[in-house]
Amino acid sequence: xxxxxxxxxxxxxxxxxxxxxxxxxxxxxxxxxxxxxxxxxxxxxxxxxxxxxxxxxxxxxxxxxxxxxxxxxxxxxxxxxxxxxxxxxxxxxxxxxxxxxxxxxxxxxxxxxxxxxxxxxxxxxxxxxxxxxxxxxxxxxxxxxxxxxxxxxxxxxxxxxxxxxxxxxxxxxxxxxxxxxxxxxxxxxxxxxxxxxxxxxxxxxxxxxxxxxxxxxxxxxxxxxxxxxxxxxxxxxxxxxxxxxxxxxxxxxxxxxxxxxxxxxxxxxxxxxxxxxxxxxxxxx
Amino acid sequence: xxxxxxxxxxxxxxxxxxxxxxxxxxxxxxxxxxxxxxxxxxxxxxxxxxxxxxxxxxxxxxxxxxxxxxxxxxxxxxxxxxxxxxxxxxxxxxxxxxxxxxxxxxxxxxxxxxxxxxxxxxxxxxxxxxxxxxxxxxxxxxxxxxxxxxxxxxxxxxxxxxxxxxxxxxxxxxxxxxxxxxxxxxxxxxxxxxxxxxxxxxxxxxxxxxxxxxxxxxxxxxxxxxxxxxxxxxxxxxxxxxxxxxxxxxxxxxxxxxxxxxxxxxxxxxxxxxxxxxxxxxxxxxxxxxxx
Numbered sequence: 001x002x003x004x005x006x007x008x009x010x011x012x013x014x015x016x017x018x019x020x021x022x023x024x025x026x027x028x029x030x031x032x033x034x035x036x037x038x039x040x041x042x043x044x045x046x047x048x049x050x051x052x053x054x055x056x057x058x059x060x061x062x063x064x065x066x067x068x069x070x071x072x073x074x075x076x077x078x079x080x081x082x083x084x085x086x087x088x089x090x091x092x093x094x095x096x097x098x099x100x101x102x103x104x105x106x107x108x109x110x111x112x113x114x115x116x117x118x119x120x121x122x123x124x125x126x127x128x129x130x131x132x133x134x135x136x137x138x139x140x141x142x143x144x145x146x147x148x149x150x151x152x153x154x155x156x157x158x159x160x161x162x163x164x165x166x167x168x169x170x171x172x173x174x175x176x177x178x179x180x181x182x183x184x185x186x187x188x189x190x191x192x193x194x195x196x197x198x199x200x201x202x203x204x205x206x207x208x209x210x211x212x213x214x215x216x217x218x219x220x221x222x223x224x225x226x227x228x229x230x231x232x233x234x235x236x237x238x239x240x241x242x243x244x245x246x247x248x249x250x251x252x253x254x255x256x257x258x259x260x261x262x263x264x265x266x267x268x269x270x271x272x273x274x275x276x277x278x279x280x281x282x283x284x285x
Numbered sequence: 286x287x288x289x290x291x292x293x294x295x296x297x298x299x300x301x302x303x304x305x306x307x308x309x310x311x312x313x314x315x316x317x318x319x320x321x322x323x324x325x326x327x328x329x330x331x332x333x334x335x336x337x338x339x340x341x342x343x344x345x346x347x348x349x350x351x352x353x354x355x356x357x358x359x360x361x362x363x364x365x366x367x368x369x370x371x372x373x374x375x376x377x378x379x380x381x382x383x384x385x386x387x388x389x390x391x392x393x394x395x396x397x398x399x400x401x402x403x404x405x406x407x408x409x410x411x412x413x414x415x416x417x418x419x420x421x422x423x424x425x426x427x428x429x430x431x432x433x434x435x436x437x438x439x440x441x442x443x444x445x446x447x448x449x450x451x452x453x454x455x456x457x458x459x460x461x462x463x464x465x466x467x468x469x470x471x472x473x474x475x476x477x478x479x480x481x482x483x484x485x486x487x488x489x490x491x492x493x494x495x496x497x498x499x500x501x502x503x504x505x506x507x508x509x510x511x512x513x514x515x516x517x518x519x520x521x522x523x524x525x526x527x528x529x530x531x532x533x534x535x536x537x538x539x540x541x542x543x544x545x546x547x548x549x550x551x552x553x554x555x556x557x558x559x560x561x562x563x564x565x566x567x568x569x570x571x572x573x574x575x576x577x
Contacts (some may be wrong), residue, residue, distance in 0.1 A: 060291075075450065087466065087469065087470055090465075090466065090469060092391055092392055115472055115473070117468060117472075118470050118472040118473075119320075119471070119472025120472070122470065122471070122472075123470035125463060125466065125467065125470075127463060129461075129463040129464060129466070129467040130463070131464060131467070131468070131482055131483040131486075132486060133482075133486050141469070142468070142481070142482075143471045146468055146471055146473035146477050146482070147472045148474075148477070149470060152525060191467070194467075194471065195470075195471065198471055198472060200472075206486070
């Protein structure tokens with residue numbers, strides 16, 4: 001993957017409509033608008049106290065691709081993505097072993113600042129969590145203000161982030177309304193706008209649609225497809241159809257271990273591992 | 286469907302009687318509990334209102350046993366000064382401790398110990414705080430004088446501190462972790478998460494807790510008797526002995542002189558009104574918040 005300086009790359013251009021990518025494996029991949037960065041998980045173990053929730057996972061999130069992580073409840077998939085932006089350690093008694101490399105740089109290195117790691121690796125949570133005391137505008141601006149880089153042209157950057165989350169047209173007339181007054185799906189897109197406002201390299205999504213209705217889910221999935229043009233995306237999902245719809249590659253986890261990772265088509269049509277096959281065909285989970 | 290057996294059993298008459306008896310008992314209990322509250326307010330208004338006049342609020346006590354006893358100006362001003370200073374001390378410290386406990390200490394051994402001591406402090410009788418300040422600050426003439434308004438304020442602050450801390454902690458714990466996570470995941474440093482996300486969400490609740498503690502402290506007599514004492518003249522000098530409403534009431538109510546006892550009732554009504562104003566203000570401020 002080319003490692004051009006990110007700043008020189010054109011950032012999310014939302015004025016052009018990006019056609020939904022068709023998963024034709026033979027086609028050469030179009031050049032992304034903004035080169036994302038690759039994430040490599042190297043023998044990652046995650047613990048809650050003495051319980052080992054993730055047991056030595058090696059997994060890559062290739063740049064400008066969507067990697068889905070599927071698996072039954074409690075298999076450690078949410079914990080795994082929370083290790084990537086160092087949110088796992090926020091839980092009392094939780095710790096991580098192993099390395100997580102962002103373009104070769106270990107986010108768990110002694111000199112790595114967890115605050116900077118989280119600014120580079122954004123996250124969208126299961127339940128939409130806009131800040132209840134803030135308006136729509138403030139929620140998006142909060143990403144910039146909270147990270148201490150307000151910078152110039154706050155209005156422009158808020159607008160760009162809202163357009164990037166395809167929410168602008170719906171909220172442009174009520175930017176001063178409380179963020180919590182939006183519908184569930186709009187709130188989740190607001191959270192995505194908030195996350196991309198700080199211009200991260202990677203976006204982690206922890207079951208972003210599980211609290212949404214099918215219509216809102218579809219909007220988010222379309223959005224994910226657009227976002228991968230500028231970001232590297234990892235999405236945890238319970239919903240196998242969703243993985244099949246949005247992901248370039250899919251990883252299957254079971255009991256804290258990575259069973260198999262392969263192009264999404266292969267996982268759902270011709271998995272190498274018997275357990276993957278059993279899971280995707282609905283024999284358990 | 287046969288008419289003989291309805292699909293759902295009827296309520297037995299015994300069940301109905303028990304229900305009615307239980308409801309009556311609970312209702313009676315509530316009435317009994319409300320009676321003393323109503324009577325207190327009734328007597329306060331009946332005995333206190335006649336004492337009220339413009340002069341009552343604008344003149345200091347004269348100290349004369351016969352003749353004009355004067356008003357409660359010094360006591361009212363003193364209470365506002367002492368309680369104001371006590372709030373300035375106990376509010377920030379209490380909120381700070383609560384932030385430490387919820388955001389940093391969490392379940393650490395030190396935080397648990399602090400929580401335990403705060404609970405113990407809540408149960409300490411107010412006179413003990415007065416004695417403590419008397420021995421440490423008054424007898425030793427810290428600051429040049431013995432009795433002083435600021436020493437009374439510290440005694441009240443000690444009393445209010447555990448109440449402020451506990452209520453603020455409860456409110457901060459109610460702020461959902463998902464908000465903290467959302468802010469942290471954006472790459473915000475923890476102090477900014479607390480200042481910009483957690484505190485604004487908890488502000489109305491914290492304010493209510495502070496004002497409750499203030500109201501409680503405003504009515505305390507014992508800690509003030511040994512620290513700020515009872516004087517006649519109004520003062521804005523916190524180094525000097527300072528009058529207060531509870532102390533004034535305490536001094537007046539035992540006097541064998543109807544006009545002084547009447548002043549005690551008037552002062553008591555003024556104190557209750559002051560606290561009522563505090564409470565209403567806190568409700569209004571809490572109601573204005575955007576959280577829910």
